[in-house]
Amino acid sequence: MSTATLDTPIPAHPCAALPAADAASGDGLAAVRSAIAAHLVPKVVDVDLKAEYPEGFLRALGQAGGFRGAVEPAYGGNGLGMKHVVQVMEEVARECLSSAFLVWCQTACARYIQLSGNDWLKKQFLPSIAAGELLAGTGLSNTVKSCDTIEDYRLSARRVEGGYVINGVLPWVSNLGPSHVFTTGCPVVGEDGKLVFVLVDCAQAGFKLVDCAHFVGLDGTRTLACHFKESFVPDSMVLAHPSESEAYVKRIKPAMIHAQMGMGLGLIDACCKLMHQSNRTLAHVNQYLDDQVETIEAALAGARAAVYEIADELSEGAGSERTLDILKLRLAGGELSLRAANAAMLHQGAKGYLVRNPAQRRLREAYFIAIVTPATKHLRREIARIEGGHACSGM
Ligand SMILES: Cc1cc2nc3c(=O)[nH]c(=O)nc-3n(C[C@H](O)[C@H](O)[C@H](O)COP(=O)(O)OP(=O)(O)OC[C@H]3O[C@@H](n4cnc5c(N)ncnc54)[C@H](O)[C@@H]3O)c2cc1C
Missing domain, CATH: 1.20.140.10 (Butyryl-CoA Dehydrogenase, subunit A, domain 3)
Known part of the structure; x- marks a missing residue:
C-alpha cells in the first residue's frame, strides 16, 4: 500500500465555515483540541469507570466543528472531508476511546444521510447533526454481518402505503437517547433480499430503547437495545429504497x-x-x-x-x-x-x-x-x- 506524507496539503476549503482559531491554524483542529482539553480530559475516568455518557463533550465538540468534515458545506459542513473526520477521531481517541467511538457514530450517521438521495432529510437533519445539536448513531453492524452471511437479519421491513413497517430487535446501538436519531438497514419482505435504509427517530411510535447490556469498556457510549414493534417509518425518512440500496x-x-x-x-x-x-x-x-x-x-x-x-x-x-x-x-x-x-x-x-x-x-x-x-x-x-x-x- 502506498503512503502519503503527513503534511499532505489539505484541499481548498471555505475557512469562513471554521471557528476563528481553526481558520488561523489551517488544519481545522485547534478548536477541537480546546474542546477536548476543557470538556473531555476531566471526564475520562468517569466515562470509563462510571459509564458516564460524555454528552457535554459531544455538544462542545459539535460547536468546535468536530463533526463538520462529514457534511457538505451546503448543509453546515466544513468541506474538509474524510481526513478531517479521521483526524478529529484520532485527537479524541488520544484521550478516550469511548468518546472517539461516539464521534464515529455521529459522523457515520451524518455521512449516510449526506450520501443518500433524500434532499429533505439532508436539509432537515444535517445542519443540526453537524453542529452537535442533534446526536446520532448507526445500527448497521447486523446489516453488514448479515450481508456477509455471518449472522441472520434481526430486523425486517414490509412496504405499506407511504413508508415501511419495521419489526425486530437490534441488541447494541451506541450514542442513543430519547431525542436521538440513528440509521439502520434491513431486508424488505417480497423484495428478493434487497434492503431499505432508514433514519429512525428514537421518539417515534412503535420504537423503544432498552438498557440491558453492560460492558467492561466503552460502557459510557449509551449502547442500548433497539426494539421495533410495528414501527412505521415514513418515506420521508428513507435513505435508500430497495431499488437504490445496492x-x-x-x-x-x-x-x-x-x-x-x-x-x-x-x-x-x-x-x-x-x-x-x-x-x-x-x-x-x-x-x-x-x-x-x-x-x-x-x-x-x-x-x-x-x-x-x-x-x-x-x-x-x-x-x-x-x-x-x-x-x-x-x-x-x-x-x-x-x-x-x-x-x-x-x-x-x-x-x-x-x-x-x-x-x-x-x-x-x-x-x-x-x-x-x-x-x-x-x-x-x-x-x-x-x-x-x-x-x-x-x-
Ligand atoms: C460497546 C459496544 C458498542 C457497540 N455499538 C454498536 C453500534 O453503535 N452499532 C452497531 O450496529 N453495533 C454496535 N455494536 C455491535 C458490534 O459491532 C458487533 O456486532 C457485536 O459486538 C457482535 O459482534 P461479534 O463479532 O461478537 O459477533 P459474533 O461473534 O459473530 O456473534 C454473533 C451474534 O450473536 C449475538 N450475541 C452474542 N452474544 C450476545 C450477547 N451476550 N447479547 C446479545 N447478543 C449477543 C450478537 O448479535 C452477535 O452479533 C457494539 C458492540 C459493543 C460491545
Missing part, C-alpha cells in the same frame, strides 16, 4: 470502515506515550520486552500516512475500488492497537494495573477496536474471500 451501499461502506481507523491511530499514539513515560525511569528493564516504542511508532507513522491518503481519496469519490486496501488497513489497525496496548501495559507494569491508570483502560479499549464490526475475524474472512476470487458483498 448503489447506496457502495457509496457508504468504504468510508464507514475506513473512518474507524481514527480510533486506532489515537489509541496507539496514546499507548506510545505511556511507553515513553515508563522508559524515563525503567528503560533498562523495559528494553527486554518484545515490542519497543520505536517499533510501534514506526508502524503507526506508516498506518497514519496510508489512512490519510485513502481518506482524501474517499472525500473525492465512493472508493469501493479500494475495498481490499481498506479492509487490510482496518485489520492492521485493530492488530496494532492490541499490540500497542499490550506493550503499554507491560511497560507500565503494576502501576498500569491500578484502577485509574490509563494502561489497563487502553487494553480494554483496544479490544473494542478489534471486536466492533467489522471485527478481526470478520475482516480476515472477507479478505480471504475477496482474495479467493469472491466479489465484495453487497454491504
Whole structure:
C-alpha cells in the first residue's frame, strides 16, 4: 500500500465555515483540541469507570466543528472531508476511546444521510447533526454481518402505503437517547433480499430503547437495545429504497470502515506515550520486552500516512475500488492497537494495573477496536474471500 506524507496539503476549503482559531491554524483542529482539553480530559475516568455518557463533550465538540468534515458545506459542513473526520477521531481517541467511538457514530450517521438521495432529510437533519445539536448513531453492524452471511437479519421491513413497517430487535446501538436519531438497514419482505435504509427517530411510535447490556469498556457510549414493534417509518425518512440500496451501499461502506481507523491511530499514539513515560525511569528493564516504542511508532507513522491518503481519496469519490486496501488497513489497525496496548501495559507494569491508570483502560479499549464490526475475524474472512476470487458483498 502506498503512503502519503503527513503534511499532505489539505484541499481548498471555505475557512469562513471554521471557528476563528481553526481558520488561523489551517488544519481545522485547534478548536477541537480546546474542546477536548476543557470538556473531555476531566471526564475520562468517569466515562470509563462510571459509564458516564460524555454528552457535554459531544455538544462542545459539535460547536468546535468536530463533526463538520462529514457534511457538505451546503448543509453546515466544513468541506474538509474524510481526513478531517479521521483526524478529529484520532485527537479524541488520544484521550478516550469511548468518546472517539461516539464521534464515529455521529459522523457515520451524518455521512449516510449526506450520501443518500433524500434532499429533505439532508436539509432537515444535517445542519443540526453537524453542529452537535442533534446526536446520532448507526445500527448497521447486523446489516453488514448479515450481508456477509455471518449472522441472520434481526430486523425486517414490509412496504405499506407511504413508508415501511419495521419489526425486530437490534441488541447494541451506541450514542442513543430519547431525542436521538440513528440509521439502520434491513431486508424488505417480497423484495428478493434487497434492503431499505432508514433514519429512525428514537421518539417515534412503535420504537423503544432498552438498557440491558453492560460492558467492561466503552460502557459510557449509551449502547442500548433497539426494539421495533410495528414501527412505521415514513418515506420521508428513507435513505435508500430497495431499488437504490445496492448503489447506496457502495457509496457508504468504504468510508464507514475506513473512518474507524481514527480510533486506532489515537489509541496507539496514546499507548506510545505511556511507553515513553515508563522508559524515563525503567528503560533498562523495559528494553527486554518484545515490542519497543520505536517499533510501534514506526508502524503507526506508516498506518497514519496510508489512512490519510485513502481518506482524501474517499472525500473525492465512493472508493469501493479500494475495498481490499481498506479492509487490510482496518485489520492492521485493530492488530496494532492490541499490540500497542499490550506493550503499554507491560511497560507500565503494576502501576498500569491500578484502577485509574490509563494502561489497563487502553487494553480494554483496544479490544473494542478489534471486536466492533467489522471485527478481526470478520475482516480476515472477507479478505480471504475477496482474495479467493469472491466479489465484495453487497454491504
Ligand atoms: C460497546 C459496544 C458498542 C457497540 N455499538 C454498536 C453500534 O453503535 N452499532 C452497531 O450496529 N453495533 C454496535 N455494536 C455491535 C458490534 O459491532 C458487533 O456486532 C457485536 O459486538 C457482535 O459482534 P461479534 O463479532 O461478537 O459477533 P459474533 O461473534 O459473530 O456473534 C454473533 C451474534 O450473536 C449475538 N450475541 C452474542 N452474544 C450476545 C450477547 N451476550 N447479547 C446479545 N447478543 C449477543 C450478537 O448479535 C452477535 O452479533 C457494539 C458492540 C459493543 C460491545
